[in-house]
Amino acid sequence: MRNFRNILQFATRDIRRYVDIAVLGAASQLAIILTFIGSGPSFDRSKLPPSAFLILFSLITLWPFLVRGRAWRLVSAYDAIRLAKGVTLTTLGFIAVYVTSYFNIHFLQWILFNSLFSLVGLCGVRIARRLVFERKNRKANVTGRRTLILGTGVPACSLAARFTREPALGIRLVGFITDDSKSIGSKIEGVNVLGGIENFEQILTDNQVQELVISQKFPDGARLRDLLQKAHRLGIRPKIMAHLNFGETGHAGVETLREINLSDLLLRPRVDVDLKPTYRLVQGQTVLVTGAGGSIGQELVRQLVRMNPRQILLLDQAEYNLYAIDSEIKEMGLSSQVIPILSDLREVTLLQQLFNLYRPNLVFHAAAYKHVHLVEANANASILNNITSTKNLLDACIKYQVENFVMISSDKAVNPQGIMGATKRACEMLVSHAGEVENRNYCSVRFGNVIGSSGSFIPLLKKQIHNGGPVTITHPDMERYFMLIPEAVSLVLKTASMSQPGDINILKMGEPIKILDVVKSLMTLMGKKQDEVPLIFTGMRPGEKMKEELYLSRNEIQTTHPDIVVLPKGAQLPGIHNSFGESVLTIERIIDLARSGSKDASSLLHQLVESQDQSSLQLSKGDSRGNTKTPQLVA
Template identity: 40%
Template sequence: EIILAIPSASPKVTRDILKICNQTTCKLKILPGMYQLITEDVSVSKLRDVSIEDLLGRDPIKVDLESVRGFIEGKCIMVTGGGGSIGSELCRQIAKYKPSRLIIFDIYENNAYDIQQELKLNHPELNLTVLIGSVRNTSRIESVMKTYRPDVVYHAAAHKHVPLMEDSPNEAIKNNVFGTYKTARAADKFGVKRFVLISTDKAVNPTNIMGASKRMCEMIIQTFNRYSKTEYVAVRFGNVLGSNGSVIPLFKRQMAAGGPLTVTHPDIIRYFMTIPEAVSLVLEAGAFAKGGEIFVLDMGEPVKIADLAKNLIRLSGYTLGVDMDIKYTGLRPGEKLYEELLVKEEGIQKTENNLIYIGKPLEFNEVHFLSGLRELEEAAMNESLNVKQIVSEIVPTYHIRQEDLKRDEAVNKELRELGKISHEKPVMED
C-alpha cells in the first residue's frame, strides 16, 4: 500500500506523483488536506482512497467572487433545467450570493424536488420558488417571466445525450432549439437584463444532432443579441465529472456488476472538469459579459477514456485483465474521437480570468437562418424523418458521418414500412 502524505501538495503535483504510483500494483491512499490536519487528529481512519479527481488533478480554479456577488446579490435569478446536473449546481452556488429570489424551472418534478429540499435545508433564508414546466411551452415560460420579471436567466434546460438524440432527432430540435428560442424570446419580451446559455464543445463542427442543435442555440442568442436590449451570451465547456449519465458513474455501476468496463474506442479522448468548477466559471463569465459573446472555458488537458477506465480499475484494487476487463464497443452514432472547444475561424480573446476565453462569433446570414428555423419547426412538429438534412442546410459546420447516414436511412426505411402496416390495420369502433 502506498500512502501519499503530502497534504500541502498542489493538485498538479499530487496528480504527477499518483501517475508514478499507478505503475505499481500497490493500493493507493491519500492523507487529508492541511485544514483537516490542523483541526482534527489524523488517524488511519482519516486516510481516504484516491479519487479520479486526484488523478485528473488541476490547480484550484480562482473565481472573482466579488464580481459574481455584485452580479447576483439582490437580483431575481431564474435557472431553467434547475434540477439537472449543471442546473442544480448553478442553484447551489447562486444561493450563496443572496439573490432577492431564485426561481428553479424544470420539467422533471423529482429533480426539482431534490434540489428544493437541499436548498431549504442549507439556505433557510433563501427566497426560493420552484416551478414545474417545459421551455417548449410558450405560454408557460412567458407566464413565469411576466409574473416574476427575472433580472438574469441561466438557460440550462436541454436534452444532452448524444446517442439518444440520434434516435430521436425531432425531440432534440423541439427541446434544445425551440425551447431556447421561446425562452430567449420571453426574456426579450419581459425585460430580462442578461440571458446566459449553457452550451457545449459538441457545438463545434458537430457530427451529431445534439451538437448541431446546441450550435443553433448559439446562433439564436447571437441573433437576439443584435436586436434586443437583453444581453445574450453563451458559455461553452466540455464534459463534467459525475454528471447524470457521464462516464464515471457508468464505470462504477459496471464495476459493481463485475465488469467489463465499456469504452467505445481505445483512442477516444475528452476534456473534463468537475461540476462545481464549470459552474463557478459560468457564473464569472456571466458576470463580466457585455452581450453577444461565446465564452469558452479552458478545460485543461484532454484525457483518454481508456486511461480513465484503467485508473478506476487500479484505484478500486483490481488488476486489469485478471479481476476486471475493458471491452471496446465501437464509436456510437454521432460520436467523435475528440471534441473541439473552438472552430478555427472563431479565434480566441483572453479575459481577466485565464481559464475563460471569448470566441469571436461566426458570421451567418440571419434572414436565411430564421427562414430555415421556420421550416425546421414545421418538420420537427410533423415528426419528419428528414430533420437532420434540414439542420445540415442551416448549420454549415454540421457534417453527418457516412456510417450514421446509412444507419439513419435503414432506420427511416423501417419506420416507413411500420407506418404503412399500422395504417392498413382496421380502426376499432366503439
C-alpha cells in the same frame, strides 16, 4: 448515591484548581525568598503585603484564565498565550498596589519574580500533564495499524496530533514522508519525517506501512496517480483528507478522511475565479435557473444562493430532481429565497406567466437533452426540447427586458456529428442573434465533459470494472475534455459579468484525456489490475466523434480571465447580422418540420450548422471585401 457521584465529579474536576492554587502559593513564596536573597540584611518583610493577600489577589485576577482553558492533556501554545495574558493582568494589578500602598524596591522585585514563577509554574504543570497523556497513548497505540502521513504542512500536523492523542482510533503513526527536503530528519508530534517522495516505495516497505494518509495537495493529478499505483502494488489503499477538495477547511480527524476518487486523479491545476463582479450582478436580483435539477443546474443554484439574490427561480420538468435541489437549499435555511417551478419551457403560455409574475433579471439556461445516443434515436423530440425551449425562453427574456442571459452549451456544438451537438449549435445561433439585435448581454458558454454529471459515463465504467468486465470502450484513441462541476460553474458565473452581446465563451479545459486512460485510473482506484479486467472496443456510435473540439476558428480572443476565451458575434465579425437573421428563419422552419414528424428536420439542421460555421470561418479570417456570401440552404 447520585449526589455523592456529583460531589466526587466536582471534586475531581477541581483538582486542577487545587494544583493552580499550590503553584501560585509556591511562586509567591519562592519570589519572597529570592527577594530576601537579593536584598540581604536590608530586607524588611513588613514592606510586603501578607502572603494570604498575595496568593488570593493572584488567584482572583487569574481565575477567568484558569477555568476557561481546555483540558490540560490538550494544552497548546494558545493556552500558554492565554496564561501569559492573565499573568500580565495580575502583574498590572500588583503594580497598582505597589504605587498606592507599598511603594518600595522590595515589593517591585517580588512582583517581577512572582510573575515569572507563576507563568512558568502554570504552564509547566499543564505541559507535564500533556506529556504523560501522550506517553500513555503511544504505549496504547503500539498495536494500532501502522500509518504514514504524506505531507508535513499544517493539515499533517493537526492530523498527527489527533492520531497520537486518540488511542481509540487504532492508529499507530510511524512517520511522515514529504517533498520538502528541509523537513527530512525533523520530528512532528515526536514522530520522524522519514524521507522524500522519491523513496516512496522503499519507505513504505521498510516501515511495514498498512495505512497511508495524503494530507497535501498536488498541482495536478499525474503525481497522485503515480503514488496511488505504487501504493496499490504494496497492497495499500491510500486515503486523502476530505477538505483538500477546492480549498475547503475542516478539523483534522479520522472523520475527515475519504477514499481517493477520479476527480482527484484527473484534477487540473486549480482555477481561481474572482466572482466579485458576478456577486454584484446577482445581489438583490431575481435569478431564473432552467434545468435546476440537473448536475450543472444544481451547482449553479448552490453557488448563486451564496451571492445573496432576492430570489432564485428553480425551473425543471423533472419532479424528483426539482424536489432534491429545493430541499437541499431549504435545509440551508434559505427557503425564502427559493421558488421551485415545475414546468416545461415548451409551454409558451406558462413561461410568459412565469416571467410576468416574477420578472427575473438574470437567466441561466441549463435545461437540455444531452445523452448523445438517446438524442440521436429521438431526433425530432430532441430538436423540439432543446431548440424550441431556448427560442421560447429568449422570446420571454426579450419581451420582459431581461438584461443578462447565459446558455450552457457544449463542445459537441463544434463541427457537430450528431443531433445533440447540432441542436446546441443552433441554440448558440439563437442566443447570439438575440444578444446582437437587442444589444443585451446574452451569451453562450461552451465546455466539455464534467465529472459527476448525470450524463457521465463514469458510473457505467465503474459498474463494469466492479463486475470484473468486460469494460466497453468505443475506441482506444477516443479523447474527451474533462472538468469538475464546481470549477465549470464558477467559470460560467464569471462569464455572466464579462460577456458582450452575442458572445460565445469557451472554457479552456486543459489537454484532452483518453477514455482508455480514464478506465485505467478507475481500475487503479478500485484495486484492480489491468490484466484482470478485459476491455472491448465497440466502435463509435452514431453522433460520436473521436476527438471533441472547443474552438471553431482558432481565432478566438483571450479575455481578462486566463481560462476563458470568446468567439465574438458582433462588430468583430462584420456582416454576421444578416447571416444570423437568415439562420433564425431556418431554425423556425426546422422546428415546424420536427413538429410534423418529418425526417427532413435533422438534415436541414445539419445544413444550417455547416453553412453557418463556414460563414463564421470565412469572416474570422478577415475578408477584406467584407461581403462574404452565406451558402444557400436547401429546405
